[in-house]
Amino acid sequence: MNEPRMVELRRKVLKENDLLARRMRDRFQSAGTRVISLVSSPGSGKTTLLERSLTDLGREHRVAALVGDLATENDAALLARSGAPAKQITTGTVCHLDASMVERALDGWAIEDLDYLFIENVGNLVCPSSFDLGEDLRLVLVSTTEGEDKPLKYPTIFNTADVAVITKLDVAKAVDFDVELLIRNIHGVRPGMPILKVSARSGEGMEDWRNF
Amino acid sequence: MHELSIALNIVDGVLEELDRQKSGHVEVVHLRLGRLSGVDKDALSFSYGVACEGTPLANSRLLIEDVEIAIFCPVCGVERPTRSFPVLTCADCGAASERVLRGEGLEITAMEMVA
Numbered sequence: 001m002n003e004p005r006m007v008e009l010r011r012k013v014l015k016e017n018d019l020l021a022r023r024m025r026d027r028f029q030s031a032g033t034r035v036i037s038l039v040s041s042p043g044s045g046k047t048t049l050l051e052r053s054l055t056d057l058g059r060e061h062r063v064a065a066l067v068g069d070l071a072t073e074n075d076a077a078l079l080a081r082s083g084a085p086a087k088q089i090t091t092g093t094v095c096h097l098d099a100s101m102v103e104r105a106l107d108g109w110a111i112e113d114l115d116y117l118f119i120e121n122v123g124n125l126v127c128p129s130s131f132d133l134g135e136d137l138r139l140v141l142v143s144t145t146e147g148e149d150k151p152l153k154y155p156t157i158f159n160t161a162d163v164a165v166i167t168k169l170d171v172a173k174a175v176d177f178d179v180e181l182l183i184r185n186i187h188g189v190r191p192g193m194p195i196l197k198v199s200a201r202s203g204e205g206m207e208d209w210r211n212f
Numbered sequence: 213m214h215e216l217s218i219a220l221n222i223v224d225g226v227l228e229e230l231d232r233q234k235s236g237h238v239e240v241v242h243l244r245l246g247r248l249s250g251v252d253k254d255a256l257s258f259s260y261g262v263a264c265e266g267t268p269l270a271n272s273r274l275l276i277e278d279v280e281i282a283i284f285c286p287v288c289g290v291e292r293p294t295r296s297f298p299v300l301t302c303a304d305c306g307a308a309s310e311r312v313l314r315g316e317g318l319e320i321t322a323m324e325m326v327a
Contacts (some may be wrong), residue, residue, distance in 0.1 A: 003326075004239055004240070004324040004325060005324070005325050005326075006322050006323075006325075007229070007233065007322060007323045007324075007325055008320055008321070008322050009229055009320050009321060009323065010319065010320075010321065011225050011229065011319065011320040012221050012317070012318065012319055013218060013221050013225060013243070013318040013319065013320060014218070014221055014318065015225060016224065017221070030275075042287065044274075050273065053229050081229075093213055095213060096214050096217070097291055098217070126214070126250065127213070127214030127217075127250075129250045130218065130249070130250055130251065130318075131214075131215060151298075152299070155248075155298030156248060156249075156250035156298070157250075159312070159316075172295065188298075188299040188308075189298050189299060190310065191308050191309070191310040192310055196264075204323055
């Protein structure tokens, strides 16, 4: 009977995804395209913020969007109203986007013709945190119709994102939402995290977001 | 439940390493799982079995070692453990830290092979 032998490895589990994401990041960089991804729970306002951003930025810049959902082309159709190219990624049952899905979706698109590419992840605060998509900036959205303790419940996503965006600011008062408490919780989990406060409906804070 | 995607990545990674070995059979795969990796241990163990089906890794075991969180404490000026979650504070002086030094990773560290 042979004794088992131990083969030492030091291999990151998501090596393939990380390598592909790095290659795409290089490609975006040399094309001069800034890539921004959005993650949040379903219903936090990713698509609405995105539609507004595509419309506003689209006046002066070349913009496009990829949007992930398990099923339907609804969001791509909605975003196309802004006049910007938008493509749906339907994941079937998969709860997150990964780098290879983004690469496939970009097939046939001339990246160098874009100034900004937005990637809307599947609505999920858990799974997308593990997968690098090659983006320059990852936004995590929390709306005022959710609990102020979202960052405490889902800390990992706040640790992998670059910026937190508080959405639906216009209804905060009506639903007794404590914006300051949410900010304290975000900074509890992630000290110093940049935070933007917006309402895509009223336009409040959108100037700060555009300038960011 | 992204653990299945993670498990498929583990299987792909190990199969690639196995290919380099030219021969042999993998019995145990060793994995280090950071407490901050956002991956659930039980769901991953279950998914691993599913991901191995129909591959040369069928019937292999996944042995998971937890990696505790370590932070850089800005007050103590050194690496410290933390006992608080999700707000990460120094276990020694209680200062908040924004630098995680360990506990985020997910790494295959070894495979036990026969023949």
